[in-house]
Amino acid sequence: MATLWTGGKIYTMAQVGETVEAVLEEDGKIVATGSVESLSPLAASIQHLQGSVMYPGFVDSHLHIIGYGEKLKHIDVSKVTSKDMLLEKLQERMSHASAQEWVIAIGLNENQFDEPIFPTLAELDALGEAHLVIKRSCHHLILANSKALAFAGITSATPSPEGGVIDKVDGQLTGVLKDAALYLIVNHMPHITPAYIEDALAKAIASLQSYGLVGGHSEDLSYYGPPSQPIQAYRKIVEAQQSFKVHLLQHHTVFEEVVKMDLLSSPYLEFGAMKIFIDGAFGGRTAALRQPYCDDPSNAGMLIHSTEQLTKYVQLARHYGQTVAVHAIGDLAIETILAIFAANPPQEGQLDRVIHCSLVDDDILSKLADLPVAVDMQPQFVQGEYQAELSRLGTKRAQGLHPLKSLLDRGLIVAGGSDAPIEVPNPLVGIYAAVTRRNVGETHYGYNSQEKVSRFEAVRLYTVGAAEIIGQQNTRGKIAAGYAADFTILQEDLFHVEIEHLPQIQVACTVVDGKIVYENRCKG
Template sequence: MATLWTGGKIYTMAQVGETVEAVLEEDGKIVATGSVESLSPLATSTRHLQGNVMYPGFVDSHLHIIGYGEKLKHIDVSAITSKEALLEKLQERMSKASPKEWVIAIGLNENQFEEPIFPTLAELDALGEAYLIIKRSCHHLILANSKALAFAGITNATPSPEGGIVEKIDGQLTGVLKDAALYLVVNQMPHITPAYIEDALVKAVASLQAYGLVGGHSEDLSYYGPPSQPIQAYRKIVESQQSFKVHLLQHHTVFKEVEKLDTTSSPFLEFGAMKIFIDGAFGGRTAALRQPYNDDPDNTGMLIHTTEQLTKYVQLARQYGQTVAVHAIGDLAIELILDVFTAYPPQAGQLDRVIHCSLVDEGILTKLAELPVAIDMQPQFVQGEYDAELLKLGEERAQGLHPLKSLLDRGLVVAGGSDAPIEVPNPLIGIYAAVTRCNVGEKHDGYNPKEKISRFEAVHLYTGGAAEIIGQQHSRGKIAEGYTADFTILKEDIFTVAIEQLPHIEVFCTVVDGKIVYENR
């Protein structure tokens, strides 16, 4: 049963501006592209695009799908602009919660406050008797009330774990936990059951499909009980429904355990690189820098692992023939892992991944271009906290902040993602950010405008780039014969619409393997 897709503009993304009149699809694959006249005799049915615009299916190359589902389940505080408003919103929820409940808020960004300070532990404790967790927007820092700290056994005498910080002032807990320290609480919360994970996953996939996404590369296997638990949820919700394509990274702490499980891959659930966190984030000043933070001259951030530990993890991945994907934000973190990659390269034809790659200079760019690595970028990172990061880094270093054009100019494979739940997983906002380097609604030349890229290059981040970063550039990411019939169909043309309208384009429908999985009615 071959279906002819036609009746609108169809961008192949094979080269700038290339369009075709029709696409013939059968059994989830593109059989041919060309004119309606030549392909109609081969079709048994027709899908009319009704004047809408088709692209290869958009893929988010870096997000946390279950974590995004959690954000949809819990309290979203990302739009709150004052400490008082935050406490008021939490009070409303805490007043209705039983003492046994866990109240979770996600997306706190104190840089939106007039005075960028967190609530005190006493202020959190005064809100109610339930357990309370507030996740900062970067997800590298949480605030916990005393009840949640006590549940995890954290006291004034608790030392900071390796790769994390239990913050104290004058020896007293503040409720702030950074990087590895936050898992002392987060990984122990008793409500993380199979039903909870499945509900979060259902909510996340439905939302992602509505944004026009046909798939995503996610990292979830070390946060929700034993890795078998999230894997089982993915098999039950994603693989069985065959309506979304997930590529799972494997956190180094569970890598061996995952390898002992059934990791049989399918087009809808694949197992990929070992994931390692090298450093933290700019928000909590834990991104590892070669020189101190401008506004904290005694602090250069934090390396989560020693060189020896990183070498051990990379060697383990190589023993299994696997690539490595690293979270590296600061210039010191990036430089360190590139040295390890140089000493222990992947197999021929494979690409390691540097995720975020947020602060570079000419030396780092040169080294990146010499290695078999690809870059996972989040274009939206240039929005939101850029001014705060500028204060932390200074004007000179900020010239290398959140690069894009510099990476593409050196021939690197670059893919685009949102890091949801940190950013909204709407690829159109990411494309807009990559092209303008502005927040939606702003009118200026852009943050570090020399890093702006073209609309075609920006769309390629979510199509060809997302495919190439996992070695699937010959089967995904284009509309061409032999490729999967994954399509994102929008109501307007990304390449011709007024730039200020680009992030507001509506999705018409989302298609996975020739099947409509979301339709905007």
Template sequence: MATLWTGGKIYTMAQVGETVEAVLVEDGKIVATGSVESLSPLAASIQHLQGHVMYPGFVDSHLHIIGYGEKLKHIDVSTITSKEALLKKLQERMSKATAQEWVIAIGLNENQFDEPILPTLAELDALGEAYLIIKRSCHHLILANSKALAFAGITNDTPSPEGGVIDKVDGQLTGVLKDAALYLIVNHMPHITPAYIEDALAKAVASLQTYGLVGGHSEDLSYYGPPSQPILAYRKIVEAQQSFKVHLLQHHTVFEEVAKMDLASSPFLEFGAMKIFIDGAFGGRTAALRQPYSDDPNNAGMLIHTTEQLTTYVQLARQYGQTVAVHTIGDLAIATILDVFAAYPPQDGQFDRVIHCSLVDDELLARLATLPVAVDMQPQFVQGEYQAELSRLGEARAQGLHPLKSLLDRGLIVAGGSDAPIEVPNPLQGIYAAVTRRNIGESHEGYNPQEKISRFEAVHLYTVGAAEIIGQSHKRGKIAAGYAADFTVLQEDLFTVDIEQLPHIQVACTVVDGKMVYENRCEG
């Protein structure tokens, strides 16, 4: 039984400004687009858009869906602007917790404080008897109280693991763990049960749908017990409901285990590239740089793996005919992995995926353009911590921060995501950031304004780009015959609305395979 969607502006995203009057949908696919007059005789029902505006379904190309669900479950401290306020909020929760509970706070950003100073281990220990973990907004640094450190067997004598840092001052633990070191705790917390994972996943999907998202590319398989646990949760929550489309990257530590499971993919749950973290983040000064940090001249960050290790991982992916997706923040990290990609390219027609690609120069941009790689960008990264990154990198290097236009101008495939729970997974906020390069409410020309892109290019990141980066541009990302009937319907036209109103546009409804999975004011 075919349904005709009409009664509002419908952007196809096939080219700038292209619209159609109506879309005919049957069995989850777009059968045809065209005029109401030509298509209505073929429809058994009409879905009226009530004057709202339809786009191809928005997809977040890089986030951690279960991790975002955890943020919804735990204490969100992302808006706290002082150490005192942070300690007070934690004290309120710790005072109600039993000695065996785990209290988890997510989203700490000390750069928002008047003095960017983290709490001391003594201050954390004074809050109560429960286990306490505070995840920094970048998720490459945590604070843990002494009880949580002891749970993982971390003492003053424990050496930092490969690819991580157990922070110490004068040989004494500070409670700060960076990159691989934080997994000594967070991957083994006893409350990570199947029920916990399923609850976090269900909360995340429900929230993502309210932002107009029809799907997301996620990386969750190495943080929640054996990979079979999160996979089973995805089967039960996502695949069973058929209301959200997930493309899963596979962390290199579990890649072969997952590959040997010989798992079947579906439109709602796909298994994609091997994921490798090449370096850390600017926040903890662990992003790997070619030259030292401007505000820490004895530190140039760190590569999590040697070139030899990276070569082994990439070769393993190739043995299974798979591509590789890499977390790269610093310029040294990008240069290092591009060397490996050049030596061991993927199969013809495939391309590897560079995630974040946060610091480039002309040489790196040229190298990216010559290799079979696509780039997975998070436009919101240019907002919150730009000033802190400027102090870490200096004015000259900071000109290469968070490129967008430079990548598109060189013909690279670029997709857009949020890296939630690091950023809010609202694609409209990402589109605004890509177009303005500034925080909501600011009025300057933008951070590195030469990297601003058009509204069409920004929407392209979350539609066509998100499909291209997983090799599905022939069936997702546009409104055209033969494509999936995935739609994001907004109450206003993001191509014509005043730019400052763009991130505040309301979602009318979210449609997956022709089925309305979230409805605000879009009435049939």
């Protein structure tokens, strides 16, 4: 039973400005595109767009879906603008929590404070008897009270683990844990049960669909107990409902375990590249740099793994015929992994993935262009902490901060994501950031304005680019015959609205394989 979608503008994303009058869909696939006159005799029903605007389904190419669901479940402190406000917000929850409970806050950004300082361990301990964990917005740093530190067996005598930092002042704990050190707590919190994971996942999927997203590339398999737990949650919440398409990266610590499960993929749940963290983030000054931080001359960040260990991980992925996706933010981190990729290339036709790729120069851009590598970048990163990053990196080096146009100009495949829960997973906000390189409401010409792209190029990041980066460019990312009937339908035309209004456009409905999975205004 074929359905004709018509009654609004339909952008194919095959080329700039290309539209069609109607789309014929059957059994979740696009059968044909063309005029209403030619296609309506083939349709058993009509889905009228009521003047809305249809695009290929938007996909977030990098986020942590269960982690985003956790943010929806816990205390969101992303809007907190002072230490006192943070402590007050935490006190509200801590005063009602038992000594056995875990209180979790997510999204802290001290750069929004007049004085960018963290609470002391004593101040955290004074809030109450429950375990307390505060995750910084970058998720590469947490604050933990003494109760949470003791749970993990962390004392002033505990050495920092490889690839992480247990922060101390005069030999005493501060409560700050960076990168690998934070996993001593967050990967072992006892409230992470199958029911907890499923609830977080269900909340996340519903929210993502409301933003017009039909799918996402996520990395969740090493944070929630054995990988079988999050996989089972995805089977139960995502695959069974067939209303969202998830591409799962596999953290290197569980990669071989997951591979040996011999799991079957489906259109709604598939297993992709090995995921490796190469370095940290600018916020905690743990992104690995070739030269020290301008505001911390004794520190150039850190590589989480040695070159030898990274090579072994890449070779393990190659042994199983798999690609590698790397979190690499600093220029040293990017340079290091590109050299390893060059010495250990993937199979013909495969693409490795550099996630974030946040600090480049011409030499790094040339090396990227010479390799079978795609870039998975987050346009919103240029909004959040650019001024703080400028002070850390200096004006000259920051010219290579958060590239986009220069990547596309080199012919690289680039996909767009949010890294939620770090940023809000609204693709319209990402599109706005890619086009303007500024925060909503600002009037300047853009941070590193030479990296701005057109609206078409920005939308392409979330459609064609998101498909290309996983080798599905012939079945997803466009509105064309033979492609999946995944649509994002908006109430206004994002190519023509006033730019400051673009992030406020409302989603009419979200469609996966021809089925409306989120509906605001779109009626049959």
